[in-house]
Amino acid sequence: MTTAAFLSLLQGAGVTLVLSGAGIALGVPLGLLLGLIRWGRVPVLSPIVMVYVSLLRSTPAVTLCLLIFFAIPTMGIDIGPWTASVLTLGLNTAAFNCEIWRSGLNNFSPDQLEAARSFGMTPALRFRRIIFPQLWRACLPGLVNEMTLLIKSSPAIAVVGVVEITRAATRIGAQTYDPLPPMLVATGIYIVLIVVFVGLQRLTERLYGQAGAAA
């Protein structure tokens, strides 16, 4: 395998990381919003979120990506493979993150909220000052674990032509008629990425306990 080939694999890794990062940036806050809706039993919205979570959790990322990439333009919205990819990864991970945030919220002791309420805190203030600072610590290990799973499902976006790691590897293989070396290198890149994330997860577990991982 040539240096150029290796560089293009690294470029693929860059694409995987950027799009995964964007998916996480979309999916983590969205998951929190969904989790709050479920936790607060917001009328009308809560059952809708429940169906959304159940549906998304059983939808393969590949199928979701194809759906978004081909169906959204029919509604007159122009969308490229990159946007479709970020939406796919973000919407998918949001469903799982919703459950992680929700279980963190459910583990919250009612006494604390009672106390905050008795001090006359508004709901928004209660959330910002009391709940969230504790919640994110409890949920972080679970969220990082979900990020690892997101990276592992990220090759799904190759289906709409994004040249991430796996697609870069098949491309090189097709050019050189020797697919095994680039694939093994690509596999090695994934192993490095995932080992880093698993290490991060262990670190967050050590720092903040395992409460959020139970989701």
Next chain:
Amino acid sequence: MVEHVGSTNPECVLDIRGLTKSFGTNVVLDGVSLTVERGKTVCLLGPSGSGKSTLLRCVNFLEKPDQGSIYLSGRRIGMREGGVIPMSTSELAQARARIGMVFQHFNLWPHLTVLQNLIEAPIHVQRRSRDEVVAEAEMLLERVGLTDKKDVFPNRLSGGQKQRVGIARALAMKPELLLFDEPTSALDPELVGEVVAVMKTLAEGGSTMLVVTHEMGFARETANEVVLMDGGRVVEKGQPSEFFTNPKTDRARQFLQRYVSA
């Protein structure tokens, strides 16, 4: 340790000679010798940590002794004839199948019903015919008074019922020797009686039993011989009438003071 050669008293079902066992530097059995004759019940007494469970576990090689020998009806256990080559796992399994064991915590198989617990090993270890084994198991359940529970899973039984299943399960193997490791000490006090009653009928019916117990009443009334262990050694043995009324050693007197008056 000199290996005693030659066969033992043919009436001896279990013959333990000079057994030693250490865990690391902790000497748990320190040269224990003991015999149980056919049809007799021997009660093994002793304070906690004296090595009683370890001794029973060595008898069927759940624990491997360091030294000494064990004969079951004259046949060496754990070692092939000659006492040099260890038994293969299949020989060991066959030997174990000749010994019934009743555990303190019942150790029933939770995924099997009461009847299935009884027939599991006779069918799959002893390879006996299913029809014969089932018929026998049903009779055994009747003997321990659990006919109506035969299709129930263990977690739906009381402790006393579980232990009676445990005993019936051991009997279903038609063992030459029954080992009991504190069969009643995990039971609520009001459930002890039903299990002791079953053990008594077994003893009176001619089963050969080695029983570790803290039930002094059972030992006094049922045992043919009582053996007191302490610190990995046998400190006294004798007839229960002798032992309980007129112990010969200080150690036995101390033990009886603590356990019988309590």
Next chain:
Amino acid sequence: MTRDFGVVWEHADRLVEGLLNTIILTLVGASLALLIGSLVAILLMSSSRPVRLISQGIVDLMRCIPFLMLAYLAYYGLPSLGLNLDNWTAGLFAIVVYNTAYMAEIMRSIWIGLGRESIEAATAFGFRGPRLYTRIIFPQIFLAASPMIGNQLIQIIKDTAFLTIIAVPELTHAASSIQSQYFVPFAAFIAAVLIYWALCMLVEAGVFVVERLAEVRR
């Protein structure tokens, strides 16, 4: 829009065919993975430290590789080693290899929590070797592991969709082919999504039933 769904409905047979492939790949793949995973679990629980470390290392490594990567290795990589598999077999091969690691790990996690008592009793009653595993240990593990095995089954169902990339005619591939022929993307893929949803709910219902069975057998 209703017209689009009408088009998809006309070609429902293609979806059904894709669904059947998805189901067969999932069931055959999961069964083989469970079978081989059981053997690997024995290695993971071995009393020999080197065996334990090496097998655990391989299992952990396998779980770092994305499924599609493994499918590519099977489909494009194995021919370099002289093993030519068609796309369907390569897909199945990847499912089995990938999930063996997960199944083994699931079984190990249950196994270490299993009480030693029932296994010790089995040893005392003369059980050993394969029969100790098939009669006493594995039945208890499978009962306790059913929720985790169910989750893995759902994961496999979803992973089969990756195989459209190597042209295995599974459900997403069928939806894709209908959409590209008639340009009905929304209807075609929503139909597929709903079928996946139903499939996963079926698995969850199955787990629920096994859980009821397991409850009395603890």
